[in-house]
Amino acid sequence: MFSGAQIALYPMSDDFVGIITGALTALDPHRERLRIETDDVTTLIVGPPPILFAAMRDLFVAAAGTGTHCVLSATVSRGCPGEPDDPICRPDPDAVPAGPLDARIEAALAAVDKAPETGQAAVGQFSLYPLGEGGHMDEIYGCIDFVKASAVFDRSKNFCTRLSGDAGAVFAALGEAFTRFGAPSGHVAMDVTVSANSPSRRA
Amino acid sequence: MFSGAQIALYPMSDDFVGIITGALTALDPHRERLRIETDDVTTLIVGPPPILFAAMRDLFVAAAGTGTHCVLSATVSRGCPGEPDDPICRPDPDAVPAGPLDARIEAALAAVDKAPETGQAAVGQFSLYPLGEGGHMDEIYGCIDFVKASAVFDRSKNFCTRLSGDAGAVFAALGEAFTRFGAPSGHVAMDVTVSANSPSRRA
Secondary structure (H helix, E strand, C coil): CCEEEEEEEEECCCCHHHHHHHHHHHHHHHHHHCEEEECCCCEEEECCHHHHHHHHHHHHHHHHCCCCCEEEEEEEEECCCCCCCCHHHCCCHHHCCCCCHHHHHHHHHHHHHCCCCCCCEEEEEEEEEEECCCCHHHHHHHHHHHHHHCCCEEEEECCEEEEEEEHHHHHHHHHHHHHHCCCCCCEEEEEEEEEECCCCCCC | CCEEEEEEEEECCCCHHHHHHHHHHHHHHHHHHCEEEECCCCEEEECCHHHHHHHHHHHHHHHHCCCCCEEEEEEEEECCCCCCCCHHHCCCHHHCCCCCHHHHHHHHHHHHHCCCCCCCEEEEEEEEEEECCCCHHHHHHHHHHHHHHCCCEEEEECCEEEEEEEHHHHHHHHHHHHHHCCCCCCEEEEEEEEEECCCCCCC
16 A cells, blocks of 8 residues: 655744755655655655654654754645555554544544654644545544543634644644544545644634 | 535644644634634534635634745535535625636626735645536536636646635635636535645746
């Protein structure tokens, strides 16, 4: 199964190039498990979902650690029928959706609970798109049930769900939402925005 | 049918607050047709799709006109079964997908051709998600056929399609892709990124 993400990091600073290039070293521990291609709009990272979310977390935390208002935006996808299979994308067999929703929700909650703490506060938003299957709203509602029961749930918004907390738990919740819901070998996409250090008053 | 978008504008500048607040006046001509709610991560705009895309275009062009590297990111949605119907969202009856793919592709191409020129160069990326229907890939491939035949097609990327050209034609193509493909009253989501003034060498 092909899985990967188109990601971008937006530091709201005159020194955005320096902040981005400085944060890129945070990807080093993951490079062996990823294929990475950059252009002037987004960077493609291809690899198994747990590595994708860990890499995005580490990149985001490195950039946000500068204190600058930073946003990471990503389009994450698995099982797209238009993409070739890639041997780099072997998912963790424990992380493939299987079994009843209740059990998957419990496993996802446990994974968020044991997420490593990063010390970086973050606000995240995501929309999950399980494609080409009947009952896609059941999987979306199951995913929302998980997120609402998790420690990082903030609130529901139109078209997306908002999370807040330590970046470690926020990215863990995003990764669980992506891997535990939708058909096991089906086409699932997720739209992700994570923000830190915003000067705006929290709504 | 409920339609709207969660949008965010990212000026890569120390003066990001000034650039954003300065660009907001570009929304004024559209405010009567939109409901707008802002928090610290994204701004919700609710209204009919043609107004949504015109408003995003005008906001983006106003910010990019400062010469700063700016990105507009949006999650656009119509027909989500989890959202209440809203009388502000009456779509243009001519813009609702109907009839065979070939005719829709032709109408979409004509609309891009007559898009107003803004004088602002832009690069756009999008992913289209027609949800909960059999044959979702047929609609995606139909939409890709339209985009490939349009003047703003740049190239296919993993998980998304890349456009480039005048911002007027780029946003017109995004709006046509969103309104002409997928089931007429079905649930369709679109993930959009539009960038201007990037210092990176074009890939």
